[in-house]
Amino acid sequence: MATAWTLPDHPKLPKGKKVAVVVLDGWGEANPDEYNCIHVAQTPVMDSLKNGAPEKWRLVKAHGTAVGLPSDDDMGNSEVGHNALGAGRIFAQGAKLVDSALASGKIFDGEGFKYIKESFDNGTLHLIGLLSDGGVHSRLDQVQLLLKGASERGAKRIRVHILTDGRDVLDGSSVGFVETLENDLSQLREKGVDARIASGGGRMYVTMDRYENDWSVVKRGWDAQVLGEAPHKFKNAVEAVKTLRAEPGANDQYLPPFVIVDESGSAVGPIVDGDAVVTFNFRADRMTMLAKALEYADFDKFDRVRVPKIRYAGMLQYDGELLLPKRYLVSPPEIDRTSGEYLVKNGVRTFACRHGHTDGTSFVDKVIIETVKFGHVTFFWNGNRSGYFDESKEEYVEVPSDSGITFNVKPKMKAVEIAEKARDALLSGKFDQVRVNLPNGDMVGHTGDIEATVVACKAADEAVKIILDAVEQVGGIYLVTADHGNAEDMVKRNKAGKPLLDKSGAIQILTSHTLQPVPVAIGGPGLHPGVKFRSDVETPGLANVAATVMNLHGFEAPADYEPTLIEVADN
Ligand SMILES: O=C(O)[C@@H](CO)OP(=O)(O)O
Ligand SMILES: [Mn+2]
């Protein structure tokens, strides 16, 4: 059935207000203590918004089932968070879809698996991805099931190319994950399968760059995985990770690339003609660049030196617009009819081709973001779809991130630049919605550097001020929220909430996201004075934000969207 794109008018709220939607990345709400960097930092603007509670500030869930993850033990992340914010509904996400496909065995009956299986007789099966149980990009138990299933279905030679984590899990935990995997592989060897780890490296330094921020990261991985070349060579991966971690300043996220070599010093698992490759991350953003390098005949981002003729499948299809990769083991969530698409289609006077047209005021969307988060308020927001819905109505602007540094070195990142671009967009009068992601709390929180994260939170707060001042000037409306927690808790805790200590008595730094709720604050001179948060939406989550934003633009949300957070009192 054709989608009815015309949104009903909101019965009480006017159209034509400028709306700033601000997403603070990694900004949750938690008890105030010394490990809560948002609490420690001076954040007068966000504090003042909170003073508007409960009418203008409230908390929503940003993790677990509220954002389509398998369980409420799963922390939130940018992909599922922005998907929910933009789509207004909760879709079963990659992690969950892969779980079901493995549990039912359907993954092995699908087109993607059949395709790679054709290489099993004469070629090697290579698995490439993030090795941890973080559940943000991948999960070790899924890799284990994939190994088991593939070997039972005829894979005789398997090579695993690992990327160590330390970002979604504790730094240092990579050794344990590698030991677990080695143990599984040795059991496969006992069954006659020639299965080994072939190469590795830290996720942030090898392979898992995103949004084309730094292709040299992908090249380092390519050299190790495909060409079998790396500056470090080891006989086994446990020794590799232990040795490389012992270097001063080393950590799991940034381990240099290594290859495993045999007695004669040759790499045990370069990728060659006739092989099959599966990238086992279910999350898209940090696998897209490698997928392009593996799949595109025309490719000029770095010299691939040798381009093996392989059968390649992603765990999921990572980009629904580019249809990348062409083959995949599990179908991605079908995130359709996102709020961005609706809003664009409801402001355009002449609307082209397939969805009919509506009359109305010009509705233009402006999105501003640093490179490291570029796709968050575009690609993720639009349901893992790159590109514009209507280029004449949307403008996506990128502020280049610093590259080649860890963000604790420059914790202010480009927050002010982003905010100034947002301000200018609001003041220009050309845009109805200005959507922004401020990455500081998250990107610096991931470094585990508490002092730097405090600076980061202050910087994000100052950026919010610049945007809210502009909203004030144009008589607009703001909605400030976050995609998941991170900076509000920087320590690993026991069940009772007490910080955990390591063997040396130091606290265990938490580099990952959290299970905490996030704030939603609304306000601005353009907000109808009767608007307040409803008290009858039980356990609201990020998916309730889309309908809310549609209301702020003067529209009712589609009926199947999660309910709006706001109501309008008559007085
Ligand atoms: O950096 C990333 O890839 C993830 C953590 O793995 O963070 P976010 O979801 O905030 O992008
Ligand atoms: Mn995020």
Ligand SMILES: [Mn+2]
């Ligand atoms: Mn993050």
